[in-house]
Amino acid sequence: MTGIEETLGRRTKENEDLFFVKAVPVTQAGNYTIVRRRRLSGLTDSAGTEILIPIYDGIEFLDDGMAFVTVGTEGALFRLPSGKRLTEFRYSKAGYENGLLVLFSSDGTRSYFNPDNDCCICSGYDRVSSRPNALGFRWAMRGRCFDYISDNGGRKVSLPTVTMAYDCDEGLFGLGEFGTVKCFTDDGTEDFLKLRRIVIENGGHLSLQNIDLAIEHIIDVYGNILNPQ
């Protein structure tokens, strides 16, 4: 059992022992009220039903029906109104970046969370695309390298030689180290024929964009970038 789990266990026991001390409402947001008993916070709904018992040091409401709950300096994500804990207590801060929920760890790494399926998309990246493509993949950047991550379960397509990735609905495209664009299958294998087919279907020239980084590359059937960079 971790230190935080021990603390929560002890506080839960103390909370049961203090049933006669009423929790005091502190803040109200929407249908929820933060209550406090002996400096520890909990959460009730509008009917007064307890969602989180008052054993936490801080509660912060987030969009998408979630709350960031802290014990000491470590925080975790909770789903409301069920009160279900979605992550470990290991994050220092929660916030939004390009519309994505980001959990910051004390070591500086970030984890991106998908509120639609309560899954962590990925962690350890500097930046993640603000929108998935039609195949459910979004690019994730670490240093100068890119991977594609699936929104459904966080499966990673690792592309170690790719130095730019694109928001393209038709496939996973990456700029290779020799300056030409390649198309990849969802197991990370290069597929020259698929690139050819997609470009031909688009009239011989395909515009690939990385919307967040404001980059547009127009390629031919061989993956050559035709527009000046």
Place this chain on the structure above:
Amino acid sequence: MAVSNADIAEIVHNCCSPLAYDIELHQFVFGTQPDLRLRVERLRSAFAAQGRKVYSEDFNLILRHAGSPGFQGPTVSVNNLAESDVMTGEIICMTFGSAERPLMMVKMSASEYLTREGRRYCYGSGNTFRIGSRLIDSDGHETPVIRSIEFIMPSQPMIAAGSEFIGNYYRLPVADSLWELADIADEIRSKGLPAHCHRLCRTARSLGAGPLTLLSIINAAHIS
């Protein structure tokens, strides 16, 4: 060649000249500026000031590749290729039997091709180019057995010359037929007109044709 695409574009921008008909070479080329030596030295100093070393061989290679389709770009070999899978404007190169000289041709429109020598061929759209088989054109002529099939790709210097002198042709889809370019080149030859290079570039841009396609078509049509 360890020169970045941005450097190639800068070299082409500074050292190459717009499309022109070279009387000595008897072909259309993106030539070089008259004061080339001075321009190269100036650029080399500018690169050196940024800590980059670009050798004379790099300049030579870039300027040669930028200018003429004769300096073949990279290739992709295939074993078989459905005619319908060839994109209009693509250049394929095939070798046959014991012949040394390959057949290089541009796809001009659905199943129609123009060879480097200016001959026109038509293959059925259901045709497949396959190593080990023979080709029969619409006139019933049969070739020896195909030994190799390759796509000729534009080199990076030629791509840079395309965006410099043709413009943003890549913003439009490639047209279904590129015969208009051949017709202009043919008209220039037959009527002895001065080379209407602006018109050729403008037409290429409107047809979505890149530099390698443009040079291949107009040089073939000018010969025929």
